[in-house]
């Protein structure tokens with residue numbers, strides 16, 4: 001027999017998110033009262049499996065998600081149920097096949113663009129302090145745009161100071177790189193819109209209480225961006241098709257945007273689906289990468305062990321081994337374990353929500369001991385606290401709050417680990433996201449052999465908007481591995497004025513610096529190269 005649904009008012013309850021992050025119940029389920037409404041929260045794997053998979057038909061994402069997220073992403077796969085959701089899912093499915101994920105040419109290009117952006121902040125073998133979070137957001141934006149829409153945005157390069165004088169940048173790129181000159185840039189618009197959505201999501205069925213002029217302006221800006229993107233990409237594809245009629249192509253690349261455009265000519269539907277996919281592709285994977293590098297900066301032994309595994313499996317940047325593919329990345333066990341451990345402690349989507357469409361029961365949470373089934377009435381909301389579940393000491397051990405990738409050795413996947421959700425609505429981009437994040441991690445650790453936290457990393461502060469992010473960014477310095485560093489010196493050198501002695505920032509020893517100018521891809525900048533040991537035959541001209 002299912003226990004009746006009893007509301008347990010909790011003193012000091014500040015809302016669903018606070019309850020989820022400060023989960024203190026020894027049980028996997030709680031019910032809270034908030035603004036006269038009642039909510040069921042679960043961090044119990046059996047309940048989660050029932051809601052998402054075995055009793056899928058009893059629940060929908062419902063009006064709360066549509067009301068909170070629809071403000072930003074309109075009517076899209078994420079904010080819909082029923083036939084529209086089913087149709088979107090089957091339309092997108094072929095795009096996430098392994099063959100397409102394995103097309104990693106664009107990912108390599110996005111990595112090189114990121115290296116270029118890092119080089120612009122270099123100071124000898126160490127970089128100047130840089131916020132990796134900002135660079136990751138551009139990486140996932142550029143790479144996602146190419147993967148999903150075949151759009152060559154290159155916002156990473158375009159954001160390097162001075163780039164606009166070198167490249168002819170189109171409107172989409174200038175908007176994405178925050179250099180379009182509008183009073184609200186792309187990054188800010190994304191942040192403001194996400195904050196507004198978060199406020200609405202926290203209010204659950206009272207989402208309509210949160211609205212603001214600033215929020216609407218941000219959403220409008222992003223909608224305009226998507227309209228440009230859709231038009232520019234479709235025009236480019238029409239032009240290619242016209243050229244192909246005279247010169248038949250070798251192979252046509254099918255993109256998700258082309259599939260969408262074949263399916264609907266409704267510009268609003270196209271714009272909204274694109275805006276959701278853009279959000280899904282950019283913020284979530286950037287959050288995974290940000291938390292992972294923050295953890296690596298705080299745990300030097302994990303950085304060292306990860307770099308060793310990467311060099312063993314894939315070689316160094318200058319002497320690479322094997323090919324980076326979906327499968328070879330998956331077989332690099334320690335890399336996977338580091339990503340899983342990051343997703344466990346900092347799931348980019350920490351909270352998920354469903355609404356019951358009929359009277360039903362969930363396996364546990366009822367009775368005096370909370371171990372009996374519990375009734376959920378039609379129209380009631382259930383919150384899945386992934387964040388709390390993945391930190392429970394009874395499921396993960398006494399050291400559940402510690403970052404320890406080794407805990408994954410020999411561990412089987414089950415419903416207590418759910419960063420990508422599960423069941424028929426599981427994240428469609430899971431394999432793509434892990435491949436993309438794994439690829440960039442390998443390339444970064446091949447190129448850089450040291451990482452140093454700069455500021456703001458002593459105390460970890462987290463902030464939840466559409467995703468869970470480190471509040472103060474990921475401010476670090478990276479040290480270029482000697483072989484990559486020497487190779488990077490073999491660009492075109494223009495000898496410049498003086499040699500001087502300078503204490504190497506962050507290190508104790510003194511090095512002799514030769515000031516040279518490096519010209520590469522049209523960028524000219526000053527470059528300080530320290531007195532490294534050069535291989536035979538390599539000479540650096542000095543002034």
Ligand code: HEM
Nearest residue numbers: 078280281284285288348349419420421425427428429433
């Ligand atoms: C680390 C990266 C990512 C994480 C942690 C993540 C997580 C999630 C979660 C928790 C959901 C909600 C599922 C539900 O409502 O039960 C979701 C949905 C979705 N994600 Fe991801 N995601 C990531 C990356 C991506 C990427 C890169 C893409 C696309 C390129 C993507 C595409 C989608 C789509 C299309 C849905 C909607 C599925 C549906 O409603 O049927 N995700 N994701």
